Amino acid sequence: MWIPTVTTAVSGLLVASIANANPTPPAPSLSYLGTLNLTLAPPIAIGVGPLGDRNFFAITGGSFTGPVLSATVPPVGGDWGLGHPSVGAFKVEARYHLRTSDGANIYGQSEGPQQEDLVSTHTRIKWETGHPRYEWVNKMAAVGIGSSDPELKWTAIEMWKVEGPKREGKGRRRK
Ligand SMILES: *[C@@H]1O[C@H](CO)[C@@H](O)[C@H](O)[C@H]1NC(C)=O
Numbered sequence: 001m002w003i004p005t006v007t008t009a010v011s012g013l014l015v016a017s018i019a020n021a022n023p024t025p026p027a028p029s030l031s032y033l034g035t036l037n038l039t040l041a042p043p044i045a046i047g048v049g050p051l052g053d054r055n056f057f058a059i060t061g062g063s064f065t066g067p068v069l070s071a072t073v074p075p076v077g078g079d080w081g082l083g084h085p086s087v088g089a090f091k092v093e094a095r096y097h098l099r100t101s102d103g104a105n106i107y108g109q110s111e112g113p114q115q116e117d118l119v120s121t122h123t124r125i126k127w128e129t130g131h132p133r134y135e136w137v138n139k140m141a142a143v144g145i146g147s148s149d150p151e152l153k154w155t156a157i158e159m160w161k162v163e164g165p166k167r168e169g170k171g172r173r174r175k
Pocket residue numbers: 037038039154155156
């Protein structure tokens with residue numbers, strides 16, 4: 001008599017644990033950092049190498065405007081964009097500097113693919129600085145949604161920082 005009861009209880013637990021195996025975790029959110037607008041020189045064709053068809057667009061200037069910082073873009077760096085003509089894919093590989101209105105220098109890298117609409121790009125963003133006021137940029141994870149002038153004289157990237165979700169519990173600083 002007791003066996004079916006136990007079996008029912010165990011299978012009930014199993015069902016519950018399977019149902020809870022992949023609960024949707026709390027989603028992070030994105031906060032708007034600002035929009036980077038880079039003006040670009042005409043491309044220099046590196047040509048088709050082992051990784052694809054690479055073209056270099058030198059940065060001639062630009063600006064970053066947004067709620068958390070504003071900056072000018074000095075004429076250094078560029079986009080070493082990589083095309084794969086055989087698979088129709090294109091990837092941004094950009095490096096740039098931001099000179100903030102309050103005097104910090106930030107080194108930025110953006111990398112990621114063009115989307116199916118052939119207009120937008122989705123990029124992973126890394127920023128780096130030694131300026132104490134902008135120490136937070138070294139710790140952020142951020143993404144960019146870019147679009148370009150059809151003549152590729154400029155490219156504008158809306159940048160978003162990943163926020164949360166906040167975790168409970170004890171952590172420790174990792175070395
Ligand atoms: C980016 O800058 C260029 C040159 O100043 C300007 O013509 C263009 O409208 C800007 N693009 C965006 C999306 O703000």
